[in-house]
Amino acid sequence: MRFIPLLAIALLCALDASASDVVVRPERVDLNSPEDSVQVLVETISGGRLVDRTRESKWSIADAAIARVDATGMVTPLANGQTQLVISLDGGDRTIPVHVGGVTQPRPLSFQEEVIPILTKARCNSGGCHGKAEGQNGFKLSVFGFDPRADHDALTKEKRGGRVSLAVPAGSLLLTKGTAMVPHGGGRKLEPAGRRYRRLRRWIAEGARFDVPGRVCTSIRVDPPQRLMGARQDQQLRVIATDSEGNNWCVTAEAEFESNNDVIATVNRRGLVVTTEVPGEAAILVRYMGQVAVSRITRPQPGVVFQRPPEHNFIDKHVWDRLTELGIPPSPLADDATFLRRAHLDTIGTLPTVTETRAFLADKAPDKRDRVVAKLLDRREYAFFWAMKWADVLRVDNAQLKPQATVAITRWLRRQMAENVPFDRFAREILTVRGNTRSETPAAVYSVMKSPEDLARSMSQLFLGVRIECAQCHHHPFEKWGQKDYFALAGFFTGVKRDGRSGGSQKITDGPGSDLKHPRSGLLVPTAGLGSAPITLEDPRDRRRALSDWMTAPENPFFARTIVNR
Known part of the structure; x- marks a missing residue:
């Protein structure tokens, strides 16, 4: 069936505080080496939402011998000890404790x-x-x-x-x-x-050593993760790293910032976001040590009186919420002729006939649109049209496949569409298929995608919505995936065997398979799903089955989102 993309919604909570309330984050500053730094944010509540006041605040340190603070709220150490950070705003002062250690005898650097x-x-x-x-x-x-x-x-x-x-x-x-x-x-x-x-x-x-252990960053988060802003407003970001034991530290000064839409919001190297006059949303990409986080900056369109349409299903709620947040009025209901044309092109890839059009326009029944959609989904052309789309995605190519294999997988795809097979079952059969490429199965996929690496990057993009090809050679520039993740995923396909048969077909089977070696270290990389623990196999020939179990599990963070937006 046809899916409408769901929009990720992050609405601000209702705040019942006065405009004079001040919010300071973090509530305590800890500096543990001579070169540490902590970015402090100051925000006030105005009109039911938080507004950044960091650069409007006046900053001072109670004991200037212990630490210093600049005009942007960045605190750095001078000497071991305890003191207070004083923030002056709107005629009042707020203080938070500052602890400095490791200046006199710092730990060796990693x-x-x-x-x-x-x-x-x-x-x-x-x-x-x-x-x-x-x-x-x-x-x-x-x-x-x-x-x-x-x-x-x-x-x-x-x-x-x-x-x-x-x-x-x-x-x-x-x-x-x-x-x-x-x-x-x-x-x-x-x-x-x-x-x-x-x-x-x-x-x-200290000797320019390599082997000094250090705290290893396993994830980062950006504060705030989303913000609703007006025109020409600024918002300071802070970035917090976390290690495997749950320890947190500020890495704002070392993090990299990049806006995906400078027309709506820009960001400088210190993490200061500034909106423009143009409404819309920008994603601020934050990178540190191979980890990635995003802050979503929304600049609503001003002066829009939003009349919320009725909700006919749960998708409508998400869409109307999103349009409300962006200040974008919903498009008016399409007229009958436009609806009929769009429904046919999107569902079966062809225009309605003159007879169908006249009958639909003459029909006065209130449910006629629902009935048209139901009929289109039952038509033979629906299965043919969407089988063609999936054949393109799966790289069903006459130049690489024998005609019999092309016909076989095309028939299989048409049957899946006609029978409305659930997508988890559809994906599972592609991932685990065994048999002859001339049989009515998706086995031909494994004649097109031949290496474990090719299969890993193709299946990742197809079913997880993650493009990991960059990680084959180096760490992905815009994602958290590295070579270890790439070869861990490719390990699921190392057992695939292709035995030649008469007529040029192949029989796809599974052998024991093995973990792949890291191309630089030469060490074996345990097979694992993206961001998951290494797999445990009872049967070494079940690598692809283990992948399908992980990929289609309800808790998988990628599969459902990818399918619903495909």
């Missing part, structure tokens, strides 16, 4: 967890600089820092170790070029004596 983020923030390892395939001026880094070991070797071993000087850290080429004290094609990337400069200098002074 190259992977604390140096790589600086190189990424400075865009040293981007595709336009030292991260491109051939590097830049003889210096190559891995794209987005996905290969820390290679990056460490490039910094400490290449050029006879000249990029870092353990004897004179401040004289290291990494620092003198980064601060443009010596000519640098990329210009100044570090502020002399700035926080990031001091962290790199300390790492070099």
Whole structure:
């Protein structure tokens, strides 16, 4: 059946507070190393929603010897101790506690967890600089820092170790070029004596080691995750990293920010979002250490009197809620002629006949539209039309398949559409099919997609809505998936066997299969679904069945959303 895409809705909660109420986040500042920083947000409640007042506030530290705060609400440490952060706004003061530790005797720095983020923030390892395939001026880094070991070797071993000087850290080429004290094609990337400069200098002074363990970021979240804003308003974002033990720390200064629609809202490198006069929604993409989060900025269309249409089903509620939030009035009901044309083209891919059109226009029954849709879904053309669409998605190609295989899978697709087979069963049969490619099954898919890697990226996009092909070579630039995730998913298809048969057909079967090796480390990557734990198999030939179980499970975060929006 035909699905209407569901829109993800994130409405603001009703707030029963006066406009003078001030909300400060976080409620406590903890700084645990000399280069730590914490972004503080200040918001007030106005018109039933939160409004950012961070840059309107006046900031001070009760004991200026312990910490400092700048005009944007970024707090940094000076000495171990306890003090208070004072926020002045609208004639009143708010205070939150500040704890500083690790300044006098800081823990050693982790190259992977604390140096790589600086190189990424400075865009040293981007595709336009030292991260491109051939590097830049003889210096190559891995794209987005996905290969820390290679990056460490490039910094400490290449050029006879000249990029870092353990004897004179401040004289290291990494620092003198980064601060443009010596000519640098990329210009100044570090502020002399700035926080990031001091962290790199300390790492070099500690021996420029690779093997120092650090807190490993397993996820990030952005605050606020969504915000309703007016024209020419600003909103400071803060980014919080979390490790496997649930510890949180602020990484706003190291995170990268990017707007998917600068026409509606822009964002700078410090995470300050500014809306324009143009209404709509922008997604602010936030990246840190391979993790991704999004803040959705909504700029409603002003001056719209929204008359909410009646709700005929649960989808209508979501649609009307979304249009209300955006300030977009719903389109008027299509007239009968327009409805009939659209219904035919969308459902069976053809126009209505003259006879059908005249009969429909002459029909005065109130349920005539419902009856037309029901009839269209029962027509033979519906199954043919949607089978053709799925054949395109599944890459059913005469140039790669024998005619018998093409006919067989096409007939199978038509039968699935005609019988209105549930999509979870449809997907499961494609994922687990065995048999001859000339039989009326989806087996021919495995003659088109031949390698485990090809199957992984195709099935991921098809049924999960996740494009992971970038992760075959390096960490995905806009998602959290890396090479480990890519080869973990591809491991589900390592047991697929294709035995040749007479007439050019193939018999698809399953062998034991095996985990794939990471292309850089050479270590085996346990087979697993995206973002899931490694699988446990009772029968080593059941890899594809395990994938279908994971993919179609009710708790899978990708499958249902992808199908309903396809």
